Amino acid sequence: MPSLGIGTWQNTDPEACANAVATALEMGYRHVDTAQAYDNEASVGEGLARADVPREDVFLATKVWIDNLAYDDVLSTTEESLERLGVDYVDLLYVHWPARAYDPEDTLAAFDELYDEGLIERIGISNFEPDQVDEAIETADAPIFANQIECHPLLPQEELRAHCADRDVEVVAYSPLARGEVFDVPEIQAVAEKHGVSEAQVSLAWLREKGVTAIPKATSEAHVRDNWESQSLDLDDEDVARIDGIDRREREVDPDFAPW
DSSP states (O other): OOSBOEEOTTOOOHHHHHHHHHHHHHHTOOEEEOOGGGTOHHHHHHHHHHSSSOGGGOEEEEEEOGGGOSHHHHHHHHHHHHHHHTOSOBSEEEEOOSOTTOOHHHHHHHHHHHHHTTSBSOEEEESOOHHHHHHHHHHOSSOEEEEEEEOBTTBOOHHHHHHHHHTTOEEEEESTTGGGGGGGOHHHHHHHHHHTOOHHHHHHHHHHHTTOEEOOBOOSHHHHHHHHGGGGOOOOHHHHHHHHTOOOOOOSOOOTTOOO
């Protein structure tokens, strides 16, 4: 799984979404993240088709929404997702939230079937707390590959990241820029000024230092490129310690059905 991807949440304008995905792939990105609930899988598929990049070179992920997590619904809606995306398989399919129709045995049995049929390459979970991570690992026959969670310098998720690491589950960070809040954090501003880069690049480089894959949302070519260039930024120990020392904690995504 490439350690930097392009996220597509809220990118619902069909042309803008397709263009952002195609631009990112042509720039060098090889990880694209979407979801049934984003209502843009067809546009993401159009972006994949436009880019001169072989399908097998792209790590493509989508997520099954909480209303579609009954066994039969997982199977049918995943087929619909593949059709919208214009692909034969996805590299990673997530349970979007452990909520509403989610039942570990029922839901994950369907994921296992999709895995066995080759329609998905890996099983993922998203927004799972430690006990739910363990339950999913124990229930699914196939390995649980990743847990996608909100993670950024204002919500570092140390305990959950450590728990996932102990169980060989990758961590993928959504909202890695805290929906823009990182731009106003003095510690991040200072590190950005020191290196002559954006606060976004600092936050993404910090996540990379923590072994976390980030999928920042970006629409404009300028933002897509700025995020991409974060891979060239190497933070020193002082930089990491300064960011680790931020005492502000904010969760940006907190629906009423969240498990925490």
